[in-house]
Amino acid sequence: MIRRSANQKAWWLVLPVVALVAFNAVIPLMTVVNYSFQETFGENVFFWEGTKWYLQILQSERFHASLLRQLIFTATVLAIEIPLGIAIALSMPRRGIGVSLCLVLMALPLLIPWNVVGAMWNIFALPEIGLLGRAINALGIEYNFTRQPGAAWFTVILMDVWHWTSLVVLLCYAGLCAIPDAYMQAAKIDGAGNWQVFRHIQLPKLKRVLTIAVLLRFMDSFMIYTEPFVLTGGGPGNATTFLSIDLVKIALGQFDLGPAAAMSLIYFIMILLLCWIFYTLMMRGEER
């Protein structure tokens, strides 16, 4: 049997957080659950509908298409941002004036509000006046993200990579700086090359920060809303309508609160499941 501490006063310190979470998470979540089983036409009048909205969402082609787009988007940005973030962190200087410079440069995209990022990239990528848009067209490649689905995807992914790779870089850089010099000295004595040092020392030591980076980037990219909404509005057509954009269209555009509540709970369960799988897989390696 585990011997326990008799002093449990620390629990009182958790109370403010419990109160805060109750107001900003639990009560809204309960309300969403309640809405997901009912229909309303306003005025706080509700009609019981049972599982109708869940069935409608689960069998909806529109939901399947948004989910597929979301999965492709998340997989693509993770596949780019994680290796790129590690590579940049590895190439950053560890001492000297370059450290501060690199850290400030890396932190800059993270300081910009999400809607500003969307507006900035919208102007930057416009084919007529934007630097990126004009440059690509000048190369002879027809590029117009407001008309071409492929160009819209390219722009949204590029924008996300620009905005969020820095987070992976900063986390990995902190992880790399925390590796004791003794490991590197031992590797040097053994004549290990750069790849061997990375594979057998740096990567295993980065496991914890990479777990955090992957989880944060997965959750953020799976819930992305503001940047693509400002950049493309979910278009052209529905080409960049990800789950959250579709959800807002149903909830606020169509004012279908019941289906929107059911969709948001299905969305929530998916995020919970995928985060648990990611976390379990990554911590499993840690336990070995």
Add this chain to the structure above:
Amino acid sequence: MLDLSWMAWTWPTAAFFAAVALALVAMTIWEKLRPGGGARRGVLGLHTTRGDRLFISVLGGMILHLAWLGALGPPLWGALGVSALFALAVFRWV
């Protein structure tokens, strides 16, 4: 009296949240009476505590209900039964 009509409470949803709260209270009492100790390694090779096993059971139950609804449609009594069996299996072997 606080007006909570905007939360659109119904008996079935209130019963669901009461069940969740009861499960948490029951887990606390169980832990007080018979401490579960540290994490154990189950058949899936996962290291889980009682709280982890409750989380897996609830999450699995939600997914089973959605899968049942998507594949077979209502009613969901069958999904409830399968979820209960799943929870028992998780607490016993995972």
